[in-house]
Amino acid sequence: MSTQQSTDVLDRLAGIAAGSSLDALRHERPETRRNVQASYEALFDAKDETGVSPAERFAVASFVALLHGDGTSAQHYLQHLEQAEGDRLSTLVREQAKRAAARGPYGTYPPGPLSREDTDGPVLAIGIADRAKLGERLTTALEHAHRLVFHPRDAKAPDFAALQAAGWSTAAIVTLSQIVAFLSFQIRAAHGLRVLGA
């Protein structure tokens, strides 16, 4: 492993060099810095205990980063995905992300005064041929990730049926949701810090 590059993933994604003013800012909040890194490690470095394989974790993370159009983050996770699984899956994930591009947040509110703010947008439904290539587990995970990335307010209890039918346990769904949600944080923190440091 390179000793030149920071081992802090958010630093790497935000392009923060040791000794820079952003580096100093992040060290003003050491608890945040430490626990954001520990969150990354809990999801992507630790031994799997909830039944979500490293390939699944990196595939979902790559998809989320690609949906955000964040090249730096996408590159990071795609590289890990390729190391874990080769190129086949990363190619499929890239294709799906290209097809699934949208602008969020959109979605529907419970009927009432907020209904006037309801905004339409695509719901990802991966076609039969691609489902076969990705497998049902990863297909349902990407569909879930797409909803959480772009239109989280549309999530409904029956959404879990597809995940459960594809073999996702409650613990695995929690991990999957944390991966999408954590990426939603990490991408924004990296983007914001990049802009602040520019």
Place this chain on the structure above:
Amino acid sequence: MSNATLERPETAAPNAFTQAELGWNAWLDPVPESALTERQKEGLVDIVRAKSAYFRLLAHDPDILRFRTLADKDIFYNTRAGLPRAERELAAAAVSRSNGCIYCASVHARFASTYSKRSDDVQRLLDEGVNVDLDPLWNAVVEASVALTATPVAFGPEHVRQLRAVGLDDLAIADLIHSAAFFNWANRLMLSLGEPEA
């Protein structure tokens, strides 16, 4: 329908943003309080959270819950210099208003009101939405939070300039970035794992 009694009536879910206290019901089974392992209790960080279905559901993957929670606490409670607590809570409320997380918005609108003593302005954010005109500082905080919430992320140099123009230093802006980014994590868990109850 034979299972009709198991489905809660549609009217129980609040259909407007509010500063009132709401309940929250999980769509998947939380870890029962009596079955929490030592590691899961550690994941909760504060043992009072064992009373919360939300945290006990997240306890299925205890390490990411623990580091998420420790990051959350530092991002919002560490007010040694940087952005005041009121504006961090305002950012959390604005992100939640933008994503449509009625539950998260209720909690953090209350905190924003408590710390700012500007409950009427906070209520206007909830009622009128993220384009509300409050004052230069709050407008800049809300606009930056909403730009950070968009997918793809829309936060740019113009937001940094605006935040500096209303008197925020770079540590305060970094705090705002973290607060807004963090609620993009929190909203996605809260919106997709269960629903609020009035």
